[in-house]
Amino acid sequence: MVKDLVRIGIPQALxxxxxxxxxxxxxxDLGVEVVLSPATNKSIVDAGVKLAADGTCxxxxxxxxxxxxxAEIPDLDYIFVPRIIGVRPKEFICPKFMGLPDLIExxxxxxxPRVLAPEIDLxxxxxxxxxxxxxxxxxxxxxxxxxxxxxxxxxxSYGNEQAEDLTAPSFVGPGELxxxxxxxxxxxxxxxxxxxxxxxxxxxxxxxxxxYDLPRELVHTKARNWPKQMxxxxxxxxxxxxxxxxxxxxxxxxxxxYVAAFSCGTDSMVGDxxxxxxxxxxxxxxxxxxxxxxxxxxxxxxxxxxxxxxRWRTDASEMHVSTHG
Amino acid sequence: MKCTFPHxxxxxxxLKALLxxxxxxxxxxxxxxxxxxxxxxxxxPETACLPLKVTIGNFLEAEQLGAEVAIMAGGTGPCRFGFYxxxxxxxxxxxxxxxxxIVLEPPAGGWRGLISQIDRLRGSLPWxxxxxxxxxAWAKFQAIDAIEAAVWRARPVAAEPAKVDAxxxxxxNRLDAAASLRSIKITVKEGVAELxxxxxxxxxxxxxxxxxxxxxxxxxxxxxLDIERMLGHSRVLVEKNIxxxxxxxxxxxxxxxxxxxxxxxxxxxxxxxGGPVGGHGLESVSHTIDFARSGVDGVLHLLPFTCMxxxxxxxxxxxxxxxxxxxxxxxxxxEQTGEAGYETRIEAFLDLLxxxxxxxxxxxxx
Numbered sequence: 001m002v003k004d005l006v007r008i009g010i011p012q013a014l015x016x017x018x019x020x021x022x023x024x025x026x027x028x029d030l031g032v033e034v035v036l037s038p039a040t041n042k043s044i045v046d047a048g049v050k051l052a053a054d055g056t057c058x059x060x061x062x063x064x065x066x067x068x069x070x071a072e073i074p075d076l077d078y079i080f081v082p083r084i085i086g087v088r089p090k091e092f093i094c095p096k097f098m099g100l101p102d103l104i105e106x107x108x109x110x111x112x113p114r115v116l117a118p119e120i121d122l123x124x125x126x127x128x129x130x131x132x133x134x135x136x137x138x139x140x141x142x143x144x145x146x147x148x149x150x151x152x153x154x155x156x157s158y159g160n161e162q163a164e165d166l167t168a169p170s171f172v173g174p175g176e177l178x179x180x181x182x183x184x185x186x187x188x189x190x191x192x193x194x195x196x197x198x199x200x201x202x203x204x205x206x207x208x209x210x211x212y213d214l215p216r217e218l219v220h221t222k223a224r225n226w227p228k229q230m231x232x233x234x235x236x237x238x239x240x241x242x243x244x245x246x247x248x249x250x251x252x253x254x255x256x257x258y259v260a261a262f263s264c265g266t267d268s269m270v271g272d273x274x275x276x277x278x279x280x281x282x283x284x285x286x287x288x289x290x291x292x293x294x295x296x297x298x299x300x301x302x303x304x305x306x307x308x309x310x311r312w313r314t315d316a317s318e319m320h321v322s323t324h325g
Numbered sequence: 326m327k328c329t330f331p332h333x334x335x336x337x338x339x340l341k342a343l344l345x346x347x348x349x350x351x352x353x354x355x356x357x358x359x360x361x362x363x364x365x366x367x368x369x370p371e372t373a374c375l376p377l378k379v380t381i382g383n384f385l386e387a388e389q390l391g392a393e394v395a396i397m398a399g400g401t402g403p404c405r406f407g408f409y410x411x412x413x414x415x416x417x418x419x420x421x422x423x424x425x426x427i428v429l430e431p432p433a434g435g436w437r438g439l440i441s442q443i444d445r446l447r448g449s450l451p452w453x454x455x456x457x458x459x460x461x462a463w464a465k466f467q468a469i470d471a472i473e474a475a476v477w478r479a480r481p482v483a484a485e486p487a488k489v490d491a492x493x494x495x496x497x498n499r500l501d502a503a504a505s506l507r508s509i510k511i512t513v514k515e516g517v518a519e520l521x522x523x524x525x526x527x528x529x530x531x532x533x534x535x536x537x538x539x540x541x542x543x544x545x546x547x548x549x550l551d552i553e554r555m556l557g558h559s560r561v562l563v564e565k566n567i568x569x570x571x572x573x574x575x576x577x578x579x580x581x582x583x584x585x586x587x588x589x590x591x592x593x594x595x596x597x598x599g600g601p602v603g604g605h606g607l608e609s610v611s612h613t614i615d616f617a618r619s620g621v622d623g624v625l626h627l628l629p630f631t632c633m634x635x636x637x638x639x640x641x642x643x644x645x646x647x648x649x650x651x652x653x654x655x656x657x658x659x660e661q662t663g664e665a666g667y668e669t670r671i672e673a674f675l676d677l678l679x680x681x682x683x684x685x686x687x688x689x690x691x
Contacts, residue, residue, distance in 0.1 A: 053639050054657065055630050055632070055657060057631075083599055083600070085600075091402075092402045092603070093403075095403045095404065095602045095603040095604065095606065095633035095634045095637060096602075096636065096637060098403065098600065098601070098602045098637070099598065099599070099602040099606065099637030099638075099641075101599060102598050102602075102637060102640065106597070106640040106641055106644050107640060117599065119599070227411065228410075228411050230408075231401050231402030231407060232402060262372060263372055263630075263631040264372075265374070265405050265632075265633040267372070268371075268372040268374070268631070269370065269373065269405055269408045271370065272373070272415070272416075273408075273412060276415050289371075289372070
């Protein structure tokens, strides 16, 4: 019996949060059936923690869990784990992204389904990626010309999106305070991993500005205002977002929260540099380090304390009353 | 300028020579110790990797000895090392330290920056003097490689391994004092001969163990609890493909002449690792494959806690180990590493290797 449709599983983790829609529509357009892993939950994190090496960061551990979930699905032909080296000139994603397909392949002990790992490197010679896409299409048995065409369209539409991006969305909400959130999209947006940090803040009556929603070009321009060019994508975005918040663009923020993953290599350096800069400029900042042991109650207490602190601070400065009494 | 630099094994010898030849006063930081690590860790970002903490400790200790300028290497990713200079600078600044950090970046970070930094170090010296300084540093880098290799060979078969340690310390002192290319050459020749003389004829090493991993943890004895010495005293022949002179040769000077080298490593690691992952991740995998083929008894993989490239390598090494039948043990090092637990693990690993070897010999004898 000939199977009519190729089935590809996509883990809903890491780069999926940035490019997931693009990937899904790319494969669906080619007549491939796409199976998504569910949104992160406790059993996925637990499965990932068992598979990953000790020092791995929480998001990558979770990615293992998503891949393991997909590996259990019968008749799945491939798990899509692209090897993303970089998407802009002179920047890398992070070493773990570069080795992600290897991590997953080694972690799953090469069980079927196979890992589909096109190497995406748009730093220079971006045209090489077309050949990569064509080769991937031939591997999974779809028309390579069609695949390249779709890929090309996707690149253009993504670029257009960037251009439209320049008109900043409005972040003004009903709350009296505005807090910016710096951190990987795959960490902050994942409600399970971040324990719905954004929702918790909103429940405290705060307007939340997620850094990843800021206009992309603004962020990349601001990122240049640091002494050394950052070579990690997430770090560059964090730098840019941090500068935007410090300079109150595109909106005024009263403080910021840096959401870091424990043992994330980029956060350990970037978070430190950002925190120092905020302290110097006198803007409140809270660093939240997340791992699989983080307790929800403890997180809520910290957020409440931080919000209270900013409230007192703004009240005090508005009333011009010395805090020393 | 009173210059200093971070420690990494014996690299202080060529670096000191280089800066002295350039006419600077050199403050070599005190040998890495628990104190270095404590003060470094106290002021560094919590989850940063171990080398950053130790190097900040080096700088703080050197500043107390009067250093004004610290020389640091840079990078362009994707390993965290590329941002060490920035974090060190900011950390020291917030502590109120006056130590200035000069970061020497590879060309991808901008030629102009590099040239102006080099010009500052050169001062008013003519280029011919700079060339001579580089020659001497180069010779000392290569000398360290040769001496270390001789020590690895000598320790497991020496009548008294402790004598090798004493001889090594003396030879390194002589190398440090050697001021001309000729005297460096003589030091190496005599040193290697002296180390060979300590070997007991007819004696063979108990086991052969390959060392792979992150370069700093491989080179800095304080951080790896002097694993080479520990192994040597257990009569184990150490093999290591990453040495400082070799690294300088291939990464600083000939990197642009050898684009095929990365490809060669990638080809070797095929099936385990798809390409470079920054740092020495790819090297760890392909060197382990080399070691397995050359018939070593086992491989020890060293990395600082949360090291990104080596974590990727670690997952690949599990499969290398299974496919090629070579035992690999990963040792993760951080400021919490306890000596007793570490030694126990290594001893257990060596016992395992020895049993394995015996079993193989028995099978062969049958």
